[in-house]
Amino acid sequence: MSGVRADLRVDLRSDTLTRPTAAMRRAMAEAEVGDDVYAEDPTTNALEARVAGLLGHEAGLFFPTGSLANVLGVRLVVAPGEELLCDALAHVVRAELGAHAVTSGVTTRTWHAPRGLLDDDAVDRVVAMMTPDAGPYLVSTAAVAVEDTHNFGGGTVQPLASLHRLHAATSSAGVALHLDGARLWNAAVVQGADHPGGWQGVVREIGGLVATASVCLSKGLGAPVGSVLVSSAENIARARIWRKRMGGGMRQTGLLAAAGLHALDHHVERLADDHARARRIAEAAAAARPGCTDPAAVETNIVVLDVDDARAFVLAAAERGVALSALGPKTVRLVTHLDVDDEGTDLAVAVLTELLSPRTS
Ligand SMILES: Cc1ncc(COP(=O)(O)O)c(C=O)c1O
The missing domain is CATH 3.40.640.10 (Type I PLP-dependent aspartate aminotransferase-like (Major domain))
Structure with a gap:
């Protein structure tokens, strides 16, 4: 996606972005x-x-x-x-x-x-x-x-x-x-x-x-x-x-x-960890801006957010180290996966909370 920096700290654009683990690479080599x-x-x-x-x-x-x-x-x-x-x-x-x-x-x-x-x-x-x-x-x-x-x-x-x-x-x-x-x-x-x-x-x-x-x-x-x-x-x-x-x-x-x-x-059973992280991010987003997503509907690893301007939102999140996808003019998607840990989830929670909270100034 254009405008996304290479040094992002958590990449939630898709679960296709995962890189093979060391154990998987060994299995491939053998x-x-x-x-x-x-x-x-x-x-x-x-x-x-x-x-x-x-x-x-x-x-x-x-x-x-x-x-x-x-x-x-x-x-x-x-x-x-x-x-x-x-x-x-x-x-x-x-x-x-x-x-x-x-x-x-x-x-x-x-x-x-x-x-x-x-x-x-x-x-x-x-x-x-x-x-x-x-x-x-x-x-x-x-x-x-x-x-x-x-x-x-x-x-x-x-x-x-x-x-x-x-x-x-x-x-x-x-x-x-x-x-x-x-x-x-x-x-x-x-x-x-x-x-x-x-x-x-x-x-x-x-x-x-x-x-x-x-x-x-x-x-x-x-x-x-x-x-x-x-x-x-x-x-x-x-x-x-x-x-x-x-x-x-x-x-x-x-x-x-x-x-x-x-x-x-x-890697099948561990998908439950991705689901829990996605739910956590959705709950934080909904707490910051009620109605932007329904955390109860987040059953797996994908969260869809309604925002005012998806492209601007994706760019603002990228500047803060979180890569997201714009699926439509007002729709943003984020996906948790094997390469997203608790630290990455914390960063996503903090950035979404900042971007979705009502501005006080
Ligand atoms: C639901 C669904 N079906 C099919 C595909 C196609 O997979 P691929 O990217 O390997 O062609 C995707 C890719 O994201 C998908 O999300």
Whole structure:
């Protein structure tokens, strides 16, 4: 982002900014590797099998980015000229630069949901929008995309009961569900606290509701690169062809997959620390300026703030050592992650308190 200094002391622009830990780098250095275009990289194969198993799917495929995993995951379930329904703030429709339309001929229709939340009302609206097998007049709905957690919505966790309701309605209509689970791990840690199967139980339960799912290793989990798409073995075989066709076939990816395996072993449960820090920052912001954010809605690692002038706010925070993102003219986002400690959180709390408090002079 322009105007941000290089010597900032806490960088809350995104959880993609994390750098691999020393232990992760060791795991990468020691990884067994082979040629992944030949499906001969043992570490990548192990990661794909591990993630597919976690979500209860037959197969997985490693991707350089979450965007490409989403594009090919959607392509598996939506033919050119058919439509994907998603909410208006969804990453697939807002931040993948039209890739689904440009490369797959997918059309989209959106529903509006505060914070991107898929509650029962939103499910009712989605179901009312669906036009499967619409014939020669309307675009046929082939799939619905759900984002969990929801990035631009503010790290929103999707209620499991609503996901079940949506699954029941879509599957009886022959409409597929695609999960953009870039931050599924964050949702799973929150919901896993009350789930008999813990975070793994949540991941498995959600995986069982969707035809295709992409999950990221390079956001809260702290790997430098990597997403995995999961689906049926037949779908993943098709995705493997498309991945190569689109230039995403890489060779000794075990170096990267090792980082993902390390992250799954060591960095999932600790997401709760990121969530607690985000909540602390949100509480301080709301105390300084009531209504600028709702701390009770901050369930994971993302806080969205309403401010008068987002660009000016981001610059003022940067001058004080805190990097934030402007998401819109009046919307600022901050994200906690592996590289944000208590000291960084203290700095963010102090700076936001200063900038949001009413001026006395
Ligand atoms: C919800 C969501 N989905 C997908 C992506 C895409 O991931 P990538 O940046 O690896 O393409 C992001 C990136 O931030 C995201 O937040």
